[in-house]
Amino acid sequence: MAGKKQIILTEVALRDGSHAIAHQYTTEQVTAIAKGLNEAGVPYIEVSHGDGLAGSSLQYGLSHTNEMELIEAAVSVCTISKVAVLLLPGVGTVSELKQAAQLGARMARIATHVTEADISAQHIASAKEIGMEVVGFLMMAHSAPTAKLVEQAKLMESYGADVVYVVDSAGALLPHKVKERITALRQHLSIDIGFHGHNNLSLAMANTLAAIDAGATRIDGSIRCLGAGAGNTQTEVLLAVLERLGMYTGVDLYKMMDLAEQVVAPILMVPQEITRDNLTLGYAGVYSSFLLHAQRAAQKFGVDARDILLEIGRKKVVGGQEDMIVDVAAELARRKEASHANR
Numbered sequence: 641m642a643g644k645k646q647i648i649l650t651e652v653a654l655r656d657g658s659h660a661i662a663h664q665y666t667t668e669q670v671t672a673i674a675k676g677l678n679e680a681g682v683p684y685i686e687v688s689h690g691d692g693l694a695g696s697s698l699q700y701g702l703s704h705t706n707e708m709e710l711i712e713a714a715v716s717v718c719t720i721s722k723v724a725v726l727l728l729p730g731v732g733t734v735s736e737l738k739q740a741a742q743l744g745a746r747m748a749r750i751a752t753h754v755t756e757a758d759i760s761a762q763h764i765a766s767a768k769e770i771g772m773e774v775v776g777f778l779m780m781a782h783s784a785p786t787a788k789l790v791e792q793a794k795l796m797e798s799y800g801a802d803v804v805y806v807v808d809s810a811g812a813l814l815p816h817k818v819k820e821r822i823t824a825l826r827q828h829l830s831i832d833i834g835f836h837g838h839n840n841l842s843l844a845m846a847n848t849l850a851a852i853d854a855g856a857t858r859i860d861g862s863i864r865c866l867g868a869g870a871g872n873t874q875t876e877v878l879l880a881v882l883e884r885l886g887m888y889t890g891v892d893l894y895k896m897m898d899l900a901e902q903v904v905a906p907i908l909m910v911p912q913e914i915t916r917d918n919l920t921l922g923y924a925g926v927y928s929s930f931l932l933h934a935q936r937a938a939q940k941f942g943v944d945a946r947d948i949l950l951e952i953g954r955k956k957v958v959g960g961q962e963d964m965i966v967d968v969a970a971e972l973a974r975r976k977e978a979s980h981a982n983r
């Protein structure tokens with residue numbers, strides 16, 4: 641470790657991956673994955689509904705198992721790893737944050753749209769008050785200019801965040817854009833900077849390396865790419881790459897490879913790959929978590945999921961507006977029918 645650059649990893653498969661399996665994690669699955677991650681020495685493991693604490697709803701998707709049970713299960717097997725939770729102000733409240741902290745969650749990641757950091761003040765302050773480490777998580781970072789991102793990150797820093805993340809929710813950022821954003825944050829902030837990528841354009845690894853190059857030291861990954869859309873930067877692959885680059889994570893590569901192969905792969909509904917719909921998320925700049933919603937609406941209304949996603953991208957729909965996906969699908973179906981009738 642001496643003299644090596646240290647990268648601190650957060651494994652997000654037990655939260656971001658919840659989107660990919662329609663929030664159907666069981667206690668047994670979470671226990672097995674968290675145990676394996678802990679044994680491998682992963683510093684942080686995020687556990688929550690995909691849309692954060694209290695996300696279980698008709699709008700976002702109902703959880704199979706109450707997330708508090710999942711958090712408790714993860715905490716019970718973690719001796720090294722710290723359990724983190726995600727909270728979107730307005731979806732979850734301080735009350736759920738306190739409940740998670742009582743169960744043993746040690747880090748709170750407070751997530752807002754990239755232009756809406758001001759709604760995180762209360763949640764960041766409360767998380768600090770109850771002794772949690774706090775990350776400010778600026779989502780859809782591709783959709784705002786760098787100066788705006790810096791302004792918003794500074795707000796989170798001023799509220800007490802220990803770390804601010806650039807979150808490429810849509811997997812739409814290109815490496816030079818990541819570099820520009822992280823470089824600017826590094827210049828203007830005193831706290832640590834993190835990066836959370838999605839692989840919809842096959843750029844999660846390149847973007848992560850660009851982020852590290854520009855000064856990010858906190859990095860998210862999902863084992864076996866179990867995250868929304870085409871998944872995140874694949875954790876075990878990232879470990880191998882960082883080792884080759886002479887960087888230190890403290891995480892055991894073989895143990896992560898085995899966990900990915902033996903425990904995580906069987907949980908995936910389909911092997912994680914870049915499909916036409918995943919690719920469209922990145923191309924259109926749409927939230928990765930919208931994928932299953934768009935695919936379901938496409939099937940229901942007999943339209944192409946790509947057309948829905950492109951329209952959602954054009955309309956700049958943000959998290960929380962999942963019902964717009966159904967509106968757009970219905971409108972596309974109406975137009976399709978009208979054009980058939982006019983033939």
Ligand SMILES: CC[C@H](O)CC(=O)C(=O)O
Binds near residue numbers: 691692751779868959
């Ligand atoms: C809707 C919450 C979202 O999944 C958070 C996240 O991981 C992202 O924006 O990429």
Ligand SMILES: [Mn+2]
Binds near residue numbers: 656809837838868928
């Ligand atoms: Mn994500």
